[in-house]
Amino acid sequence: MRPALPAVTALITAALLTASPALADAPAKTPKVVASIKPVHALVAAVMQGVGEPTLIVRGAASPHTYALKPSDARALADADLVFWIGPELEGFLAKPLEATATKATAVELMEAPGVALLDAREGGAWDPHDHGHDHAHEGGHEEVNTHVWLDPDNARAMVGAIADALEAKDAAHADAYRANAERTARGLAALDAELKAALAPVQGKPFVVFHDAYQYFEAHYGLNGVGAITVNPERRPSAKRLSDIRAKITSLGAVCVFAEPQFEPALVDTIVQGTKAKKGVLDPEGANLPDGPDLYPTLLRNIAASLKGCLGT
CATH class of the missing domain: 3.40.50.1980 (Nitrogenase molybdenum iron protein domain)
Structure with a gap:
């Protein structure tokens, strides 16, 4: 007598898993992540610790104000699942490649992250004439904004939250690790903030x-x-x-x-x-x-x- 179909299926599955243990416990695939500038890369790397490492675009002493995309950067963007950047007001060199090259990636504009407070670019006195080439009209209603948002640790904490949310949405298998890393990073930023307030007073x-x-x-x-x-x-x-x-x-x-x-x-x-x-x-x-x-x-x-x-x- 032939075994019933469900029993046959169970036997085949058991045999496959015995022959290839990796099939039974295959590791979850880590998304390919790109970060634009070093401070953004640092925050993304903190949230990804123990899971994966993001690729950095603007390396060393290069500046986003004058950066020209390299072929290796274009390849990283083409392979990316997630791209974290401040936004086109700062990394203008990334705006077109994100549309043309990073076609499968989700681009996360951290200047738009919930909780990030923006400051208008300064004018008057020793701050003008005002012709910032890297601070442009902003969709959020600001005529001109200062783009260096990461230098406020409160903004950095908000950015960490947005980074964790985007990583969890793309990679649910590692959601617990991303959230734990984000919470630890936020606590570290709060302690750093208190330290610097005392030092600068x-x-x-x-x-x-x-x-x-x-x-x-x-x-x-x-x-x-x-x-x-x-x-x-x-x-x-x-x-x-x-x-x-x-x-x-x-x-x-x-x-x-x-x-x-x-x-x-x-x-x-x-x-x-x-x-x-x-x-x-x-x-x-x-x-x-x-x-x-x-x-x-x-x-x-x-x-x-x-x-x-x-x-x-x-």
Whole structure:
């Protein structure tokens, strides 16, 4: 007598699983994830710890303001399931490739993440003439926005939540790991925030000038007193008149420090501080010289705080 069909099916299934144990316990496929810039990559890597690693587009000391996509970047985008970026206002070089190349990917614009607070780009005084090439009209109703949203740790926590949500939606098998990582990262950011508030309290109110207006979120969050920028567009070298105007304003505003950036001609600061009492420092909004990975973001904020305190506090 032949066994009933369900019994045959059960025997075949058992035989296959015995012959190939991997079929019984195949690991869940991890999505291929791409992150645009180093701070975004750091937050994504923190949420993906133990599951997978995202691919970074803008590496090393390169800047999203001047970046040109490489063939390897295009290949990563073509293979991606998820792409995390700030948005077209910052990484303009990614806008068209996301449409044309990353055809199977879900693109997550973190500037639009729930809970991210946006600040309008500054104008007036030493912040103008206003011609930011990287801050454009914003769909959320802002005529112009400052795009460096990650430098407010509250925004970073909101971004971590959006990153975890997107990863869970794409990869439900690892949802528990993503959520646990996101919660741990949020707790770490809260502790970091308290640490930096205490460290920066003594230099609140002391005026300083930055290379370009990348630090508005950091300044607003910690009550700092940035009074102007050397250039309003880091893609263009400031004119001689602009440099002369900034030098005059350093004196009139009593700026204690002028900060360069590693990505953009720090030697300009030497020219600007000549004949003034201002000291020189370096601020890096993106972690140009920091190793990639989940530790980059807290190190980035600590380095900015240390540079500000070191120059303003002496």
